Amino acid sequence: MPSRVEKLTAISVQQKIDYFLFTAAPSVKYFSGYFFYFEYGISPFHFVPAALFVKPSYASTLIIADNELQQEQHLLPGILVSHYLSYGYESPTQPAQQFLQQLFAALDTHNSGTTRVGIEPSSFPKLLADALIQRYTGIEFVDISGEIQQLRAIKDSDEIDCIKKAAHLCDIGQATVLQHSKAGLSELELFNIVCTAIESSVGERVPLMCDLGSGIRTAGGGGMPGNKIIESGDLVLSDFTACLNGYWGDSCNTIVIDSATTEQKEIFTRIKETLQMGIDAIRPGVRALDIDKLMRSHAGNFPHHGGHGVGIQYHEEPRIVPYNEMILLPNMVIALEPAIYRENFGIRLEHLVVVTENGCEIITQFQHRFER
Amino acid sequence: MPSRVEKLTAISVQQKIDYFLFTAAPSVKYFSGYFFYFEYGISPFHFVPAALFVKPSYASTLIIADNELQQEQHLLPGILVSHYLSYGYESPTQPAQQFLQQLFAALDTHNSGTTRVGIEPSSFPKLLADALIQRYTGIEFVDISGEIQQLRAIKDSDEIDCIKKAAHLCDIGQATVLQHSKAGLSELELFNIVCTAIESSVGERVPLMCDLGSGIRTAGGGGMPGNKIIESGDLVLSDFTACLNGYWGDSCNTIVIDSATTEQKEIFTRIKETLQMGIDAIRPGVRALDIDKLMRSHAGNFPHHGGHGVGIQYHEEPRIVPYNEMILLPNMVIALEPAIYRENFGIRLEHLVVVTENGCEIITQFQHRFER
Numbered sequence: 001m002p003s004r005v006e007k008l009t010a011i012s013v014q015q016k017i018d019y020f021l022f023t024a025a026p027s028v029k030y031f032s033g034y035f036f037y038f039e040y041g042i043s044p045f046h047f048v049p050a051a052l053f054v055k056p057s058y059a060s061t062l063i064i065a066d067n068e069l070q071q072e073q074h075l076l077p078g079i080l081v082s083h084y085l086s087y088g089y090e091s092p093t094q095p096a097q098q099f100l101q102q103l104f105a106a107l108d109t110h111n112s113g114t115t116r117v118g119i120e121p122s123s124f125p126k127l128l129a130d131a132l133i134q135r136y137t138g139i140e141f142v143d144i145s146g147e148i149q150q151l152r153a154i155k156d157s158d159e160i161d162c163i164k165k166a167a168h169l170c171d172i173g174q175a176t177v178l179q180h181s182k183a184g185l186s187e188l189e190l191f192n193i194v195c196t197a198i199e200s201s202v203g204e205r206v207p208l209m210c211d212l213g214s215g216i217r218t219a220g221g222g223g224m225p226g227n228k229i230i231e232s233g234d235l236v237l238s239d240f241t242a243c244l245n246g247y248w249g250d251s252c253n254t255i256v257i258d259s260a261t262t263e264q265k266e267i268f269t270r271i272k273e274t275l276q277m278g279i280d281a282i283r284p285g286v287r288a289l290d291i292d293k294l295m296r297s298h299a300g301n302f303p304h305h306g307g308h309g310v311g312i313q314y315h316e317e318p319r320i321v322p323y324n325e326m327i328l329l330p331n332m333v334i335a336l337e338p339a340i341y342r343e344n345f346g347i348r349l350e351h352l353v354v355v356t357e358n359g360c361e362i363i364t365q366f367q368h369r370f371e372r
Numbered sequence: 373m374p375s376r377v378e379k380l381t382a383i384s385v386q387q388k389i390d391y392f393l394f395t396a397a398p399s400v401k402y403f404s405g406y407f408f409y410f411e412y413g414i415s416p417f418h419f420v421p422a423a424l425f426v427k428p429s430y431a432s433t434l435i436i437a438d439n440e441l442q443q444e445q446h447l448l449p450g451i452l453v454s455h456y457l458s459y460g461y462e463s464p465t466q467p468a469q470q471f472l473q474q475l476f477a478a479l480d481t482h483n484s485g486t487t488r489v490g491i492e493p494s495s496f497p498k499l500l501a502d503a504l505i506q507r508y509t510g511i512e513f514v515d516i517s518g519e520i521q522q523l524r525a526i527k528d529s530d531e532i533d534c535i536k537k538a539a540h541l542c543d544i545g546q547a548t549v550l551q552h553s554k555a556g557l558s559e560l561e562l563f564n565i566v567c568t569a570i571e572s573s574v575g576e577r578v579p580l581m582c583d584l585g586s587g588i589r590t591a592g593g594g595g596m597p598g599n600k601i602i603e604s605g606d607l608v609l610s611d612f613t614a615c616l617n618g619y620w621g622d623s624c625n626t627i628v629i630d631s632a633t634t635e636q637k638e639i640f641t642r643i644k645e646t647l648q649m650g651i652d653a654i655r656p657g658v659r660a661l662d663i664d665k666l667m668r669s670h671a672g673n674f675p676h677h678g679g680h681g682v683g684i685q686y687h688e689e690p691r692i693v694p695y696n697e698m699i700l701l702p703n704m705v706i707a708l709e710p711a712i713y714r715e716n717f718g719i720r721l722e723h724l725v726v727v728t729e730n731g732c733e734i735i736t737q738f739q740h741r742f743e744r
Contacts, residue, residue: 025414040581041410041615042397044687047494089677089693096494119498122419122468126501126513127493141498188575192568199560203599209412227575243413305461315416321461 003076004031004156008118009056011147017118019055019110020144024123026312027148028052032062033076035246039207043067045086047095048125052079053106061106063099074245082106100131111136118144153309153317155331159247160354160363163310163333166242166249167352167364169198169206173240174253174366177212183232183257187212187225190236198242209314211239211252218254218346221304221339232258235345239337241314248314250335251364252350256371267340267347268370274299274338275349275368278306278320282334282353282360288324295338296322307336310352330355333363375448376403376528380490381428383519389490391427391482392516393504396495398684399520400424404434405448407618411579415439417458419467420497424451425478433478435471446617454478472503483508490516525681525689527703531619532726532735535682535705538614538621539724539736541570541578545612546625546738555604555629559584559597562608570614581686583611583624590626590718593676593711604630607717611709613686620686622707623736624722628743636719639712640742643721646671646710647740650678650692651725654706654732660696667710668694679708682724702727705735 008020008031022028028050029035036049043049043065050064060079065086075081082105084098117132119141132139155163176197181190191212199206211222215234222237230236239252254271256264278295292306307320310333318326320336328334332355339348349368353360380392380403394400400422401407408421415421415437422436432451436444437458444453454477456470489504491513504511527535548569553562563584571578583594587606594609602608611624626643628636650667664678679692682705690698692708700706704727711720721740725732 038413039411039579040686041579042685044685089675089691091695121499121502122497124498125494126491126496126498129498129501130493186572188571188577189568191577192564192571195567196561196564199564200558200599203560205560205563205596207411207413224577227572303461313414313416314412319461323463 003078004151005054005060005078006056007151008054011118011144012056015118015142015144016116017142017144018115019053020118022052022054022120023048023125023128024120025049026152027120028062029246029312030148030152032060032079033074034062034064035074036068039205043086045093045095047099051099051103053103055110063102063106065095096127104135107136111139114138114140116140116142118142120145120148149317152311153332154329155311155333155354159311160331160333162245162247163249163352163354164363166244166247167251168249169201169242169244170240170249170251170352170364171366172198172201173208173242174238174251177236177238177253178255178369178372181230181236181255181257183230183234185230186227187214187230188227190230191225194240202244207243209241211237213237214257216344219341219344221341221346221348230257235264235347237346237348239348239350243314246312248310248312249364250310250314250350250352251366252337252348253366253368254347254349255369260371264345264347265370267342271299271338271340271347271349272368275336275351278336278338279351279353279360279362282328282355283358284328284330284355286328288318288320288326288328289322291336292320292322292324295336299338299340302339302341304339306338307334309333310335328355330357334360375450376523377426377432377450378428379523380426383490383516384428387490387514387516388488389514389516390487391425392490394424394426394492395420395497395500396492397421398524399492400434401618401684402520402524404432404451405446406434406436406444407446408440411577415458417465417467419471423471423475425475427482435474435478437467468499476507479508483511486510486512488512488514490514492517492520521689524683525704526701527683527705527726531683532703532705534617534619535621535724536735538616538619539623540621541573541614541616542612542621542623542724542736543738544570544573545580545614546610546623549608549610549625550627550741550744553602553608553627553629555602555606557602558599559586559602560599562602563597566612574616579615581613583609585609586629588716591713591716593713593718593720602629607636607719609718609720611720611722615686618684620682620684621736622682622686622722622724623738624709624720625738625740626719626721627741632743636717637742639714639719643671643710643712643719644740647708647721647723650708650710651723651732651734654700654725654727655730656700656702656727658700660690660692660698660700661694663708664692664694664696667708671710671712674711674713676711678710679706681705682707700727702729706732
């Protein structure tokens with residue numbers, strides 16, 4: 001299997017591209033393994049958190065801020081690393097200048113006459129484009145965003161391993177909700193019990209996107225946890241999307257606190273059937289929209305996607321939605337999440353699967369359970 | 373007091389700027405009040421989370437993704453809002469195109485002939501620059517990054533109120549450490565107890581940057597919490613930097629679990645004195661480097677800044693560092709954090725202050741306590 005950097009060779013030949021320069025965090029992660037921990041937002045010490053120069057079958061250099069050294073543990077083989085001075089207390093911070101200095105050192109021998117550079121313009125800073133144009137007369141930029149998105153839809157085996165590990169953190173989250181949720185606890189208290197379980201399992205902080213809503217809030221899909229107190233008879237909808245080393249897992253369960261109504265039990269059963277129908281239908285050659293249509297035919301319509309690809313972003317191709325004719329292929333990773341929302345409650349169930357040669361393998365391991 | 377948008381008038385006159393277009397999240401927050409919640413990283417549904425068009429004394433339009441509507445509660449008066457279609461399940465996501473459509477609607481009547489636009493090029497997407505150049509012949513871009521950074525160093529009274537609220541969350545964090553830390557607890561368990569207390573106090577998730585290290589880890593400044601078990605005789609260093617509605621607070625304490633050595637007690641006292649000396653010296657007219665030098669004269673040198681400005685970013689001007697001749701002025705908000713690190717332990721104490729007419733006011737309310 002070719003390395004991900006080598007997958008760029010075909011694009012470079014087809015588009016006559018001399019080299020690639022990635023500044024979008026997902027692409028840097030995809031081609032280099034470098035993950036920028038994003039929970040603190042934008043760093044005042046960075047120009048970009050990282051950039052990756054790739055000349056297929058020649059060189060790949062990752063340029064990162066020198067205050068992010070601890071993140072190098074996940075780098076893919078063959079990636080050279082160049083650090084730029086970011087934080088310092090004895091001189092002014094000049095991240096853009098420091099970054100450009102390292103970048104030019106990597107690029108200088110690769111520019112002469114007309115040089116075509118593959119970039120993703122929506123996340124390519126104007127400052128960087130201007131600096132390159134000024135230094136390298138004849139440089140031309142080629143938008144390769146679409147090609148990269150297509151590449152990323154089909155996962156390599158090491159990526160599937162990463163996603164499985166992230167999915168395991170979601171499993172831990174769902175088990176913790178089953179074990180610890182009870183009347184009298186606030187949503188935020190339950191959320192932090194979940195965080196403790198997930199984070200302790202890997203010994204580090206874990207970015208965790210989630211819906212964790214109870215009672216009437218489940219009618220709107222859940223929402224972020226708040227101070228609402230969980231009450232007897234409430235449903236609790238827990239959608240956990242955890243990020244480990246730059247790959248996401250995804251999962252959703254809905255449980256009842258104490259006892260459910262007959263209608264709620266029936267709807268839970270219907271959604272569980274719907275999810276199983278969707279999973280059973282996933283195989284290479286099927287179109288994304290067919291899976292979506294099948295699930296809506298059993299659950300009725302719901303106001304969001306039937307599912308989506310998962311990887312370095314928590315929502316990517318293949319989108320399981322009514323318009324998407326994309327053909328499913330082996331090694332796509334897909335979350336399915338059918339739902340029914342009523343006036344006073346909602347039930348959504350989600351599993352994460354990887355498409356195999358003949359069907360799919362479920363990679364979230366938890367069991368959907370409504371009553372305990 | 374002029375509104376923050378009106379502060380741009382002087383820059384527009386001086387640099388002959390027709391209008392401003394902000395895409396950096398800190399500037400969008402500063403001039404519009406709009407805060408993008410960043411804990412989930414980059415959204416696959418966004419081109420930029422938000423952009424702000426400002427023509428001083430004429431119009432200010434915020435362009436945001438339509439899946440971020442709930443964040444409009446903090447908008448400043450006089451800001452018009454334009455939404456672009458972001459998430460959808462019935463048609464492909466095209467955030468860049470959708471964004472540009474809304475932006476052009478706001479800009480079309482403000483471009484004719486040579487139009488000079490103030491931007492921050494390090495965070496201005498190339499795609500956006502290219503689209504503007506193509507649509508508006510004669511457009512010119514002016515880098516106003518430096519001016520914006522200077523403006524932001526001096527806070528308005530509503531900003532100081534926001535920072536005080538964030539500082540209060542840090543106070544809650546420090547009180548929680550004092551109350552709950554004990555031998556046998558892991559750093560991550562303690563961290564999540566702190567999160568529960570902070571988040572429950574406002575009823576929502578709170579981005580929390582922190583050092584929370586124990587024992588030998590305090591010698592290196594703390595670090596992110598991990599699975600290390602807190603032991604009797606350990607120091608616990610807790611640096612909490614919480615973000616509420618886009619403004620940060622900052623604080624640090626160091627405590628001992630059970631009993632401290634004589635050397636540790638002496639060093640705690642020395643750092644507490646150092647911090648007080650720094651606070652006592654802060655007043656308008658003093659240079660940033662004088663505060664830094666004074667603290668190092670009492671504590672000895674330490675391998676980081678003596679302090680830094682705090683606001684929409686957790687580290688901004690005035691940096692309290694050896695090279696910085698910036699003159700302190702009223703309404704600057706400054707964190708001071710002197711430290712002493714030894715081979716086996718480290719002690720750092722931090723307070724957040726606002727510069728007043730005659731000195732400064734401490735806005736973190738917790739007391740630094742070493743032994744309980």
